Amino acid sequence: MKVVTYLSDENKELERTKEENTGYIRMKKFKFIMLLFCVIFLTAGITTAAFALGDKKAVNVNNRPEFDKLYQAYDDIKANYYQNVKSQTLIDGAINGMVESLNDPFSDYMTKSEASQFHDTISSSFEGIGAEVQEKDGYIVVIAPIKGSPAEKAGLKPNDKILAVNGKNIQGMSANQAILLIRGKKGTKVTLTIQRAGAKDQSKLTITRDTIPVQTVYPEMLKNGVAKIQITTFSDGTYKELQKAIDQMKKKGMKSLIIDVRQNPGGLLDQAIKIANLFVPEGKTILQVEDRNGKIQKYVAEDGTKIKVPTVVLIDGGSASASEILAGALHESAGIPLVGVKSYGKGTVQTAIDFKDGSNLKYTVQKWLTPNGEWIHKKGIQPQYKVNLPDYANLPVIDANTTLKRSSVSSAVKAAEQMLKALGYHPGKVDGYFDAQTEEAVKAFQADEKLKVTGVLKGDTTNKLIAKVSELITKNDTQLKKAESVVKKEK
Structure with missing residues (x-):
């Protein structure tokens, strides 16, 4: 059996492996990419050194009376169920039931076939x-x-x-x-x-x-020497990408900095710690971790290069895990203001065990705290300056394969009317009914975008409409504008 301590459910991460009966411990890197494309970033973890695993003692199940009921249920089902049931199916079900009883979305069990399919897809x-x-x-x-x-x-x-x-x-x-x-x-x-x-x-x-794009850092020079650097996830090379981005912005005359971790679901914690170390003064706390017994370990900033220009951090409901660790560290230990809306709220750490048969068990082992000792799990981090995006930034999705035309009635029609109105067109009453005015608004939009003028919303027209609204959100980024205002005051 192999025991793995998770830093993060994203990209490359360090794992601690303990091979039973040998006591041999080794470090290696492996890819564990969990997005909907193949990647999902659900875990903000801690460096492996924080979780030294003691020797596992063999469990003598024959002396465990609490398992008697489990054995009886297993034997009865195997002997009397009206169909033959594979032993492995029952065992997998029992383990899965234990995990589900934890009521923890970050704890999970994958059977051999699920784990095999998952890892095959990840590595491809x-x-x-x-x-x-x-x-x-x-x-x-x-x-x-x-x-x-x-x-x-x-x-x-x-x-x-x-x-x-x-x-x-x-x-x-x-x-x-x-x-x-x-x-x-x-x-x-x-x-x-x-x-x-x-x-x-x-x-x-x-x-x-x-x-899926692998770039994680996007620098941009705004007006008056204000640099904006967006970090989209904390991947294996994010720290180095950020260093290059900062160097680029310095050459362009950076006088102040906005770190944008909106929509950043997290990733590798070691990257978040390295980045936090650029801003947090030496000796100040970056984060804390607490185990089930209440034992707390602190991670503090080290000496090294520090970014000393006025800085602001942008967060939102998509800022999770390692993003929240960075935001919490910069705000509480470096006095850097946070702008936006409340972050997601992911404050736990997971460990994973790979069984010999290829199945996998992941479960929560610790929680992480901000420098001030706050546990933000399910609560998120509240920004110092709360700013919402325009209403049209939260409109329902529209499927480009769905045909919306004269006399159509649906929530998708209402969303389209709201989008058209936000872009300056006149779809009439915004009520979800595709009437003559809505048709004329669609035609006007199609003409302006050099699309085939049909008055029907589908395919290229829908995609273009969504794209134009996205551009409008970027143009009218109220959160970014507030961050620019705040960072100027920080000078």
């Missing part, structure tokens, strides 16, 4: 739709889409519930099971049934899988 390519999900209250919920991914382009948002995949109901499935259905090869399509947070209506969204 960076392809899929590009979003992070988790199981929450029986639903598969989006934490964040990846920048530039098909999921982002299609309009998938944090807190969207995925109810079905290609018509298959996935309620009650684990995140791993859902991911195996959602991801796939580049060029193939997957249809998701989506319910937006706070909405009653459902909508279908067909997404074409693609290669």
Whole structure:
């Protein structure tokens, strides 16, 4: 049996392996990419050194009376069930039941076949739709889409519930099971049934899988020497990417800095610690970890290069895990303001065990705390300056494969009317009814975008409409504008 301590459920991560009967401990790197394209970033972990694993003592099950009922149930089912049942099926079910009883979305069990399929898909390519999900209250919920991914382009948002995949109901499935259905090869399509947070209506969204961008840092020089650097995830090379980005911005005259971790679902903690170390003064706490007995270990900033220009951090509901560790460290230990809306709230650490038969068990072992000792799990981090995006940034998704035309009535029509209105067109009453005014607004939009003028919303017209609204959100980024204002005051 192999025991693995997770730093993160994303990209390359360090693992501690303990081979039983030898006591041999070794360190290695391995890829564990869990997005909806093949990657899902659900765990913010801690460096392996924090979790030295003691020797595992063999359990003598013959002297464990608490297992008597389990053995009796197993024997009775094997002997009397009306169909033959494989022993492994019952064993997998028993372990899965124990994990489910924890009621922890970050603890999971994969059977040999599930683990094999999962790892085969992971190691093959960076392809899929590009979003992070988790199981929450029986639903598969989006934490964040990846920048530039098909999921982002299609309009998938944090807190969207995925109810079905290609018509298959996935309620009650684990995140791993859902991911195996959602991801796939580049060029193939997957249809998701989506319910937006706070909405009653459902909508279908067909997404074409693609290669997911591997770049994680995006620098941009704004006005008056204000540099904005977006970090989309904490991957193996993110720290080095950030160093290069900072050097680029310095050459362009950087006088102040905005770190944007909105929609960043987390990743490798060692990268978050290295980045935090650029801003947190030596000796100050970056984060703390606490075990089940209340024992706390602190991680403090070390000496080294420090970024001393005025800085602000942007966060939102898609900022999770390692993003929250970075935001908490910079705010509490370096006095850096946070702008945006409340972060996601992921404050636990997981360990995984790979069994000899190829199955895998992952479960929560610790929680992490901010420098001030706050546990932000399920609460998130509140920004110092709360700023919402415009209402049209949270509109329901529209499936480009659905035909919306004269006399159509649906929530998708209402969303289209709201989009058209936000772009300056006049669709008439925003009520979900595709009337003559809506048709004329669509025609005007098609003419302006040099599309075939039909008055029908489908395919290229729908995709272009979504793209233009996305551009409008970027142009009217109220959170970024507030961050620019705040960082100027910090000088």
